[in-house]
Structure formats: C-alpha cells, structure tokens
Amino acid sequence: MANDRAGTDPDPDGGSGVIVLAATPIGDTGDAPPRLVELLRRADLIAAEDTRRLRALAARLDVTLTSKVISYHEHNESERAQVLVAAAQEGDTVLVVSDAGMPGVSDPGFRVVRAAADAGVRVTAVPGPSAVLTAIALSGLASDRFTFEGFVARRPGERARALAALADEPRTMVFFESPHRIADTLAAMADAFGADRAAAVCRELTKTYEQVRRGPLTDLARWAADGVRGEITVVVAGATPSASEPADHVDEVLARIEAGERLKEAAATVAAAHGVSRRELYEAALRAR
Template sequence: MPTTPDAEPAARPGVLTLAATPIGNPADASYRLVRALLDADLVAAEDTRRLARLCRDLDVELTASVVAYHEHNEGERTAWLLDALREGHSVVLVTDAGMPVVSDPGYRAVRAAIDADLPVTIVPGPSAVLTALAASGLPTDRFAFEGFAPRGEGRRAGVFAALAGEERTLIFFESPRRTAVTLAAMAAGFGADRPAAVARELTKTHEEVRRGTLGELAAWAQDREVLGEIVLVVGGSRTVRARAEDLVGQVVARTTAGERMKDAAKAVAAAHEGVSSRELYELALRHDGT
C-alpha cells in the first residue's frame, strides 16, 4: 500500500490524520486516538516499536499496515503516503509522544497533503508544551515555543541574547544531558533573576516541576544528574520581579511632575508584578524626607 505507481485514483481520497499520543501515561489516550488506530488502513509511526507498545497498553489490535516515518526517511516516505491517500486509504500519522509536527516528524506530510489538495484532520491530545506551561505557574496569556536550544555555545548564547527582550513566556525542549548547561546559559542571557520552571517526566511516575529563578535552577541542575524528558519554561521579560527600592525614582519623578504620591505609587506598582504600592509609597515618603 499504495498498490502500484500506476493505480487509478480513488473517487474519494483518503484522509491524513495527525494523532496525538500520550506523553507518558497511556491512560491519557483519547477515545478518538483508539478509534483512529482501529479504523486506519495505514499507520505511519516515528518508532514502530513504541507504537506496538502503545497498542498493547490500549488493548488495540491493529489491522492496518504499519510503516516507519521519521526524520531520516520523511523525504522519500512522504510521496508514498500521498499515493496511499490518493488511492483512498486512510492514513494515521503518530510520533513517539505528543502532537506530530511539534518538534516531531509530520510537517512534510501535512504540507505535501495540503499542496496536493488532500484532506488533513487532527486527533488532538496530550502536549508536553502546554502541560509544562500550565504547570509552570508562569503567565499563559502569551507564549512562544522555541523547540530545542542550539547545542553550540556561541549559537545558543546568540539565540538567548536575541530573546532576552521577549515579553512572552518561552518554552524549550532540552536533553537531560544538556539541561544544566542550558540553564546556566539562560541565566547569563536572560538574567539570573528571571522566573522559570523545569518540568521533567510529565504525567509519568517520577513527574517533577521545579520552579524558581534561572540562577536557582541552574545551581540545582549543576549539583545533580537531571533525568527524563525535560521542558524548560522561562518567564517573559515583563515577568521579572522588580524590587520596590529600584522603583522609588519613578514614583518621585511622577510626584515632581504634579501627581499625588499615593496615586503615583499605585500606578508604578500596578505596572510591576509583586510590588506593593504601600511599600513603594512609604519608601517614596522616606526619600522625599531626606
């Protein structure tokens, strides 16, 4: 499958289904995922052994043909999948964990199917990106997924320097072997006081979410062997907690310009998370009296 290169096109093409799989706990699998696997004519899997293990966990007996689809064969295998779709076969694409395409194979297949005017649908499900973001305790209204940080020290430093002013919460994947080095580089590039979180082994038995500043997390990772699947979440530049002592000058300047000191303290505090307007007001009063 597909049958032959010269096969007659089906009256109705098959559908390419991108199906999210559990990121750790197989109990997170959706009913739609189970249904999609059972109904598929062809399953393209990043790792066929992991697919077999997932099917055992879900008590799914595949009747579909199974092929490997990963970063090393995407180019040649994508055209083959499109032929199967044109012949009317339903194709389900799964990766090792989470949503295909997101730092995983699948983009070439989706792009090629869209360009060929073939139908694409999604079976949504677990996502390490969103799970880590929700668990981090950092702002979720605006965020950006940055994938894996560059391995090279120079490129990594350059990327972090370019992102230092980014106001959105940033999410990275990382290898456990490089977590300590990356956290140290983040502390240097974003500032040691930037709030962040390290999420490891999400949904698994040894799940852990460690929160703190980048400086604290870098020190923590340096002293131990970090294990498991790692997601790093870094607060945006606006989430850095300012100290009230550093903001007194703004209150004084607004007061000098004619604003009531109490109103000025409230306005400055409102613009900086975690800063007390009362503390700012009292500090400004003391400053004004010196």
C-alpha cells in the same frame, strides 16, 4: 475505502482518503484520546516515528494492529510524505503518530501536511496530550501569550546567540531539552536572560515521578548541576519592560569589553540583566567605543 472504517467523517467528494495526525500520550497511557484508539484499530496505513514504540503503545491500549505500519521519522520524512499522500489519494485513511504528543510539534509531521495541502488531500487531527501546554499550565508563569522555541542549539556559541536573540522577548517561552544538556542550558539562559529571570523545569510530565521545579534561572541551573533525568520541558518568563534606557548601561558593556568579552555577548548579557533592548544597547555601545 477507509474513511468510514476510521470513524472520521467521509470526504465530501466521496472518493479521496484522509491523513490524520493524532496525539499520543506523553506519559500516562490513560491520556490516549479515544479517537486515537479507534484509528489504531481501523486506519489503512499507520506512519510511526518509531514502530517499536507504536506497537508497545498499542499493546498497552489493548489494540491489535492489523494495518500496515511504516516508519516516518526525521531521516525519511520528505520521502515518506509523498508515500502517505499517495495512499490518501488512493482512498486510504493514513494515521500519523509520533513517539509522544502531537506530530509536527518538534516531531515529524510538517512535511506530510505541506505535501497533502499541495496535492489537495484532506488533513485532519486528533487533539490530545501536549508537553508544551501541560508544562506552561503547571509552570505558574503567564500563559496568556507564549512562544514555543523547541530544542536549544547544542553548540555553546550557537546556543548563546540564539538565547541572546530572545532576551527581549516579552512572551513566556517554552523549550524542550535533554537531561544531559539541561544544566548547561539553564546556565546559558541565566547568562542571556538574567540570573533572576523566573522559570520552571518540568520533567516526566504525567508520569509517576513527575516533577515541576520553579525558581530563578540561576537557582535552577545549580539544582540541575547534580543531574536531572527524564523528558524535560523548560518554561521561562518573558522579559519585563524596563524603566531605564539602553544608553544608561553603555558603561557596563564597555567595562565587560575591556575585561575581554566580545561586544555582542556583552551587550546581550547586560541587556538581559536590565530588561532593555539588546539591539539598541549594542548600537549605543558601538557608537561609544
């Protein structure tokens, strides 16, 4: 029915449709891939994270939507994935878009790909804007190896534990964060990774007031305490190998415990400060108690 209409290569079998995950602009509308514009005009079914934002984007792109549009977000993702797969099985071209960037990267998309794969339905993608790649390119930090960690946990205890587990990560790390939590998150990162760990806060990427602030985590935390607005991506340098051994820092951990810290948190903080293995330092301190 729809493969020839959508500007995509027809399925080799000639009968089934296709699900297309398409990247949308993260800021500047001019970054919209031409194939996205074509698919917005010709897809049979469009699944959008926010249908109002989709219609606003289409208007900015001078596209009149004639396709059926349905919502596809975190609260209905599992149920709607089956609907989208069924439509593709009927021969439709199904377009999946999130509010910004690539569906499936901290946005709905994974479940429909999984469901389509299980059902033998073809899935393809239209590459395009990505906050993750844009931020790491602008950060000035190593980009040959990196890990995307998504949003940090909201609760302080969970956040501290999650960051402590990443203290020894040697790859550059990329995070998403909201403006009202960014100051607390940067302070928690300074505690977990060390105050001097290099990082970059990238806000409003590709928009008029784009800003990239680089520096040690402790400096960035102080800067963010005055308030930061907009969409935010944080890039943090990976841990550097240390010449010291975990056992060299046991006394520092024990001193923190004596002052009232829990062993796990004390070991994580000291390990991050000296670039040693958190697990090995924890075990060494446990034996020394």
